[in-house]
Amino acid sequence: MEETRIGVFVCKCGTNIAGFLDVSDIAEYSSTLPDVVFTKVNLFTCSEAGISEIKNAIVQHNLNRVVVSACTPRTHEPTFRAACQEAGLNPFLFEFVNIREHVSWVHKNDREKGTKKARDLIRMGVARAALLEPKEFIEVPVLNEAIIIGGGVAGLSSAVSLAKRGFKVHLVERSNKLGGRLLDLNIIQPEMTSAKGIIEDILHEAENLPLINIYKGYKPVDLKGCIGAYKMIVENSKKETKEIDSGVIILASGTRMLDPSPYYGYNGRNIITQYELEKLLSNEDLEINNNVVMIQCVGSRNSENVFCGKICCMEAIKNSILLKERDDRIDVYIIYRDIQALGHENERLLRKAKNLGVRFIHYSAEKPPEVTKDAVKIYSDILNREFNIPYSLAVLATPQIPHSDAQELSRILKVPTDENNFFLEAHMKLRPIDFATDGIFICGSARWPCTVNEAIYQAEACAARASIPLGNGKVKVEPINSLLDEDICRGCGLCVSLCPYKAIELVNTDKGKKAKIIIAACKGCGVCGSTCYRHAITMSHYKDEQLLAQIEACFKE
Amino acid sequence: MQYATNVRIIRVMCGGRVDLEMIFSAFLNGADGVFIGTCLKGECHYTSGNLQAEARIIFAKHILKYTGLTEKRVKLSMMSSAESGKFVSSVSDFIETIIAEGKLPDDANTQRKLHAAYRAVMGEKIRWLAGKKTEFETDGNLYGEKFTPHEINRLFREVAQDEVLTQEIILLLENSPLTIKELAEITNIPPRRAVRQIANMLRLGIVRQDGSKDNAPAFTAGNNKRLIEVIR
Ligand code: SF4
Ligand code: SF4
């Protein structure tokens, strides 16, 4: 067997690491670890200079394992893997030890103990590195068609965008009408364009693109497969089903409006929601006598719906402007807890509303307004006095909330939701429109309440992102997957029922029933390996031996 | 965002990858506590790996208790990857708990019990049941009987005790033949329990009688191939 030759690179990250830890001590210690033949301190390992130091060392010192102790694999693993590959070393023989997020940043006041922790983590990483095995990325073919769930502005925008790129799109809409919420809206801020105009344009385009197949009245009931080869079953109210194949899926299922009836005496006549006000305002001859009182954060930011509705503040401000512009004599009050007016355009609208004479009164959650038959009683905690405002129209800003079947959809697609039942992206900042599951993307309000503009940006982003695998016709997936020892397996089926991705099936072999891993579907979570009572499964790149070696090394100073 | 330097972090893909073997291997190697961080319920990156981790931790806790260590030495904490504050406070609480509990005792008794625990979690029964928990709760067992969390807890406790005791007896008997009285004394269980345990083990062929001491039958480890074949 080839001798194990490990190179350890200790990054200073400028002062991010070196400012809090004794980097030269760490490097010196690393050079004493088993199989370590080369050690180097870098000022910035991820810089050009750092990368070429890694590449040179691999060649000059004949390294067959590389350990970088620096920051998080989340951002830099691809960089270092690529460096290894370019120097002829298999990228899976690279191991990342995090001494920044896990050490220097969180132990700023204890240089000595922090340094010791870094030494321990590197020793553990080196032990694991010695047992790493070369792996190849797995390539799977991708069917160049997309399923889009939801025929609102987000879903339609993605559909149009993908179809224009030449990909076939299957657009699944649960209702019998495309267009979604925009059909009910009036004017969209900040550009103050007509909602109908926007949606009609997109609808017209979508309906005239032959690559778009539309399934109205259908919703997903089952999904099998994985990126490249999804198979979705959709069903309508008559329980008729259809099977659709696709390479990727875009989820744009939107939201519903919170039922306003428990709040402030809602009656749908003179106590209505902002959403209903939209419809009223699109009617030119609407008569409003005087005093419109808008109440914000109705049914949101409370114990039931802890989240902020996000768009309701701007909707109220926009509608207050429209009211004022229609008839200056109308007095408009906005009773708010906080104002969500992000960005200069929204700030401009807020100022405009104030200049037009819209009055803003702050209230605190402890002292919400009271709506009586003809007046809204409100205590302003800023002015420390109570107001009694007569109204002819009270408007409640109720939030959009997730569909009641969001959980069901989450289960079918195997994508997570957050504690509010909105769908949860893979990473808030680094992968905002991806799910952790490859090949499924998310846009629009199903992810979080968003404006029409945001929904369109996100939809375009999803289409662009989805185009990568669709265009390439194949994807590389990380070879972190389960490995089965068929001789040990007894075919009990436990792993089959626990695999969250349906990546294991039972097959009949000449040795009886056995589990079989569908590599392309396996996400490498490890549930099967850590459950199998026969220890028939381990995980590639996270093998039992590799993890146990790390545990053992932890205590072997 | 600062916390004490006591933890050493091992990256796995998902809480569901944390095998009971790893937890007890950590204790055997000298860890004073094991902390497992997973996603929130219903928010698992891998959909449901956290629930599997949770099932295993129930076992780990019962086993620790039975071995005379406190169940506090293992902790599972669910948090979202955006909740760094929660991570810090949860880990800090854990570190404080462990410091209060003190170092893991390294007397022969504890070590033997931990060894028995390690073997028990490598065995089929505990692993099988841990894997079946979610199914027992939602679909029920073979006969469609659903288990309440309370019932699961009781079942897991009994099985944990039984399995660790079985392995502990085997460990002892692999060294030298012992009588029931001696076994009860060493393992610190009531003699009645020891009698029942040995009777069961005799029936399963895990132990066999091997002469006698002071007029009482002595036992030795039987052919345990099946029981320990999966043990590394
Ligand atoms: S590799 Fe990471 S730790 Fe090093 S300089 Fe780059 S960002 Fe900083
Ligand atoms: S749990 Fe283990 S023994 Fe059972 S089918 Fe899966 S691999 Fe085979």
Ligand code: SF4
């Ligand atoms: S590691 Fe196992 S349980 Fe997890 S996705 Fe792969 S096959 Fe399924």
